[in-house]
Amino acid sequence: MAKIVVLGAGISGHVAASHLRRKLSKDHQVVVVSPNSNYQWIPSNIWVGIGRMKSKEILFPLAPLYKKKKIDFIQAKATTFYPEGDATENSPYVLVEHVSENQRGTAEKVTYDYLINATGPKLNFEATEGLIPGKNKTHSVCTYTHADPTWKALKALIEEMKQGKKVKILIGTGHGKATCQGAAFEYILNVEQELRRHKVRDKAEITWISNEYRLGDFGMDGMLLTYGSNTMKSSEMVEMVFEDRNINWILGAGVNKIEDGVAHYENLEGEHKSETFDFAMLIPAFSGHGFKAFDKNNNEITDKLFKGFMLVDADYTSKPYEEWTAQDWPETYQNPSYKNIFAPGIAFAPPHSISKPRKSKNGTEIFPSPPRTGMPSGITAKLVADNIIDTIKKRKNSLDHKGSMANMGAACIASAGFGSFSGNGISITTFPIVPDYKKYPETQGRKLGKTFGEIGLAGHWLKLMLHYVFMYKAKMKPFWWLLPE
Amino acid sequence: MTQRISKSKRFWMQNPVWQFIKFIWLGLKVMLIVAGGHGSTRSKEYQKS
Numbered sequence: 001m002a003k004i005v006v007l008g009a010g011i012s013g014h015v016a017a018s019h020l021r022r023k024l025s026k027d028h029q030v031v032v033v034s035p036n037s038n039y040q041w042i043p044s045n046i047w048v049g050i051g052r053m054k055s056k057e058i059l060f061p062l063a064p065l066y067k068k069k070k071i072d073f074i075q076a077k078a079t080t081f082y083p084e085g086d087a088t089e090n091s092p093y094v095l096v097e098h099v100s101e102n103q104r105g106t107a108e109k110v111t112y113d114y115l116i117n118a119t120g121p122k123l124n125f126e127a128t129e130g131l132i133p134g135k136n137k138t139h140s141v142c143t144y145t146h147a148d149p150t151w152k153a154l155k156a157l158i159e160e161m162k163q164g165k166k167v168k169i170l171i172g173t174g175h176g177k178a179t180c181q182g183a184a185f186e187y188i189l190n191v192e193q194e195l196r197r198h199k200v201r202d203k204a205e206i207t208w209i210s211n212e213y214r215l216g217d218f219g220m221d222g223m224l225l226t227y228g229s230n231t232m233k234s235s236e237m238v239e240m241v242f243e244d245r246n247i248n249w250i251l252g253a254g255v256n257k258i259e260d261g262v263a264h265y266e267n268l269e270g271e272h273k274s275e276t277f278d279f280a281m282l283i284p285a286f287s288g289h290g291f292k293a294f295d296k297n298n299n300e301i302t303d304k305l306f307k308g309f310m311l312v313d314a315d316y317t318s319k320p321y322e323e324w325t326a327q328d329w330p331e332t333y334q335n336p337s338y339k340n341i342f343a344p345g346i347a348f349a350p351p352h353s354i355s356k357p358r359k360s361k362n363g364t365e366i367f368p369s370p371p372r373t374g375m376p377s378g379i380t381a382k383l384v385a386d387n388i389i390d391t392i393k394k395r396k397n398s399l400d401h402k403g404s405m406a407n408m409g410a411a412c413i414a415s416a417g418f419g420s421f422s423g424n425g426i427s428i429t430t431f432p433i434v435p436d437y438k439k440y441p442e443t444q445g446r447k448l449g450k451t452f453g454e455i456g457l458a459g460h461w462l463k464l465m466l467h468y469v470f471m472y473k474a475k476m477k478p479f480w481w482l483l484p485e
Numbered sequence: 486m487t488q489r490i491s492k493s494k495r496f497w498m499q500n501p502v503w504q505f506i507k508f509i510w511l512g513l514k515v516m517l518i519v520a521g522g523h524g525s526t527r528s529k530e531y532q533k534s
Contacts, residue, residue, distance in 0.1 A: 244489040326526040379523060407531060408523035411515040421501055427511055429518050436526070450518050455490075456498035458507035462515070484520045 002028045002392050005094065005112035007078045009034035009062055011042065011374065012345025013118030015381040015485060018476055021071050023389045030070075033110060035077040035099045037061055039474055040144050043374060044467050046186045048147035049281070050194045051155060052418040055144035058467070060475060069476055074110065075100040078119065081293040081305055082109075083338040092340070114388045117310050117343040118381060121286030124175075130258035131174045131284055137261045138174070138280045141187055150281060154191065157279050161200035167278040170263060172209035174282030176254025179219045179369040181210060184283050185238070186414045191281075192245050193417030193424070208242065208249040209263065209275060209282070211366050213358055215239050215249060218412070219368035221355045223430055224444040226452040234428070237453050241416070241426065250275065252358070254366040255282060270361030286346065286369065301337075310343035311335055314351040321356050326406030326436040328352065332399045333384050339397065342384040345377035354434055375410045376433060378485030379403055406434040409450060413463040416455070425459020428452070 002024075006017045009032050020030045038059040047053035066073040076096040083092045091111040098106040123142050125131050133140040139153055140146035161167060171188040173181060188208055195201040208215075216222050216234030223234045242249055252268035263282070264274045288308040295301045305311060314330040328351040335341040343349075354370040372380075383401040390398035409431035416424040429452055435445020443451075473480045490498070497503050525531055 240489040243487040246487075329526065331525050331527065375519065383523075402525040402528075403523040404526045406526045409518040409521060411519055413515070421499070424498065427515070429515055431518055450521075452514075454507065454511060456507060457501065457504040458511050461504070461508050462511055465512070484516065 002113045003031065003111065004028065004114045004116065004388060005031045005033060005110055006116045006118055007033050007094065008118035008120055008347070009036060009039060010118065010120045010345070010377070012120065012347070012377040012381040013116065014039055014474060015378045016116050016118060016344065016385040017071055018069070019382055019385040019481070020389065021069055022481055023385075024392065026070055028392065029072060031072040031074065031110065031112075032062070032066060033074045033076055033078060033094070033096055034062065035075065037063065037075055037100075041467060041471055041474065042143070043463075045141045045144055045147040046183060046190055046415060047418055048144055049139075049141035049150040049154070049187060050190045050418065051151040052194075055148050058471070059144055060471075065476060074098070074108070076108065078289075078291065081291055083293065083301075083305070083341060084296040086294070086296060086298065092338075113340060115341045116381070116384055116388075117341065117347045118345050119289055120346045122289045124285040124287040127285040127287070128175050128255055128258060128282075131255070131282060136258045137277060138258055138282055140284070141183065141281060142283070154194075154279060158195070158198050158200060161195075161203040162198070164203070166203050167205070168276055169204050169206045170209055170275055170277035170280040170282070171206070172253075172282060173211045173368070174255045174258070175285035176211050176256070176266070176364055176366040177369050178211055178283045178285050179371050180283045180286070180373060181212060181218045181368060182371065182412055182414060184210070184281065185218070186416070187281055188247060189241070189245065189414070189416040189424075189426075190418060192247060193419075193422075197419075197422070206247045207275065208247055209253050209255065209265065210249070210251055211254055211368055213252055213268070213356070213367065215242065215251065217355050217368060219353070219355055219371045220430065220433065221435055221445075223428075223435075223446050223451055224448065225428065225446075226448055227454070231448065234453070237426075241455070252366055254360065254364055258282075266360050266362065266364050266366070268358060268360050268366055288349075304337040305335060305341070307349045309349035310341075310347050311337075312343050312348045314349070316349070316351055324352060325438065326404065326432070326434060329404045329406045329434050331402040331404045332387060333380055334399065342388070344380035344384045346372045348372070348380075370434075372405070374412075375485060376405055376408060379408060382485055404434070406432050406436050408433055413459055413466060415460060415463045417460065419460070421457065423457055423460030424455065425457070425461075425463050427454045427459040427462060
């Protein structure tokens with residue numbers, strides 16, 4: 001009998017746990033440890049943030065589902081890793097701290113045979129002084145608990161605009177190395193459409209602020225894509241949309257401080273500037289959770305497991321951008337020191353960014369960190385689960401399932417406005433996610449045809465359909481496993 | 486404001502009938518790309534292809 005512990009119940013952790021449970025007999029134990037009591041479909045938070053979806057529509061409680069599916073659930077947060085056990089415990093374990101009401105603060109050793117670290121990112125708001133959701137006129141749509149008050153603030157602002165007030169809205173990234181530009185991109189377009197719906201668009205000056213060097217970088221170094229019969233750069237496509245919607249933009253901006261209604265930032269020229277606003281939604285930096293690790297003799301071995309995020313089978317050799325290769329990216333998400341530990345989704349430490357690293361004239365790093373959200377999170381979680389399942393069933397180490405982000409496609413169906421017939425979506429698919437400049441030297445590292453863009457109502461319908469499909473899948477309803485990640 | 490998307494283009498972008506066809510096409514294309522597989526970049530097969 002094997003015990004598999006999954007840390008985290010987000011997209012990655014939940015996908016891994018559900019596949020493990022389906023494919024392994026009940027002789028084997030699947031345990032999910034998560035501080036969150038609810039599963040949330042994060043991509044729909046942008047709609048909660050404009051009041052077009054209720055947060056209850058994007059979440060459900062985990063405990064009843066896991067009980068029904070015979071997945072053990074511990075509502076706790078991991079704090080320390082003991083991959084060799086300790087003086088009194090021979091099995092490897094993770095020290096967790098309960099967060100549920102009746103057990104709050106209680107520590108527990110959760111032993112495991114296999115460990116999947118799917119803890120995702122820490123939303124590191126502290127990395128930017130004054131960037132606090134709900135304070136200083138800044139807001140967030142990173143979680144449903146953030147998105148609900150964000151809508152309340154936006155709604156109040158719309159009411160003021162209806163009274164004739166002119167406002168400035170700032171949306172984008174809130175740190176020089178933030179990622180997840182896609183979510184901010186969706187939110188700015190949705191806000192813009194909502195202002196038009198409320199007939200107050202003329203009262204707002206909307207500005208995109210981002211650490212991207214060019215529009216449409218999205219932390220993926222931008223892309224060359226097919227759009228209709230044309231081949232264009234993602235920067236050209238986003239510029240077309242922003243100009244068409246009268247959205248201004250500030251690029252190469254590392255936001256470093258927020259004061260009440262003022263964002264201070266440094267640009268690549270090394271200039272320190274500021275931008276005022278009445279409402280801002282800025283994505284924070286993502287960081288690891290600051291876990292510690294110890295060996296059997298209680299010596300600290302954190303650097304064997306973590307480099308911010310968890311170390312996996314990537315090539316972490318420091319080298320210049322020009323020497324980066326597709327082969328640098330991990331394929332099995334297995335920790336090199338402890339073969340029974342894996343880190344899919346956002347929890348793994350990327351070998352480097354995907355976008356070209358850039359520094360300001362003052363030496364401040366201003367470029368997007370690599371995104372691993374959504375589809376790659378699900379795919380990497382499933383392949384990790386499949387390798388563990390094979391290893392258990394074949395009784396020998398098996399790593400047949402591989403999935404490098406440099407040999408994996410992703411679809412970003414970006415909502416550009418909500419509405420059954422007035423909605424809009426910008427659908428962009430990319431293959432591969434990490435450009436392989438050696439394999440596709442003439443198309444900026446991507447395969448044209450599989451890398452394409454499309455704008456229109458169909459994109460909105462598709463995004464809405466994906467919401468319902470993935471909620472169905474996450475609830476593990478009949479034949480959920482037939483639906484791809 | 487600069488009108489970068491022409492009125493006719495915008496009409497087709499929001500036309501429900503045309504967009505329904507696009508919806509089917511997009512759904513299939515996205516499915517093919519996503520379910521079309523993923524794999525290693527370190528294998529000999531990948532590096533030869």
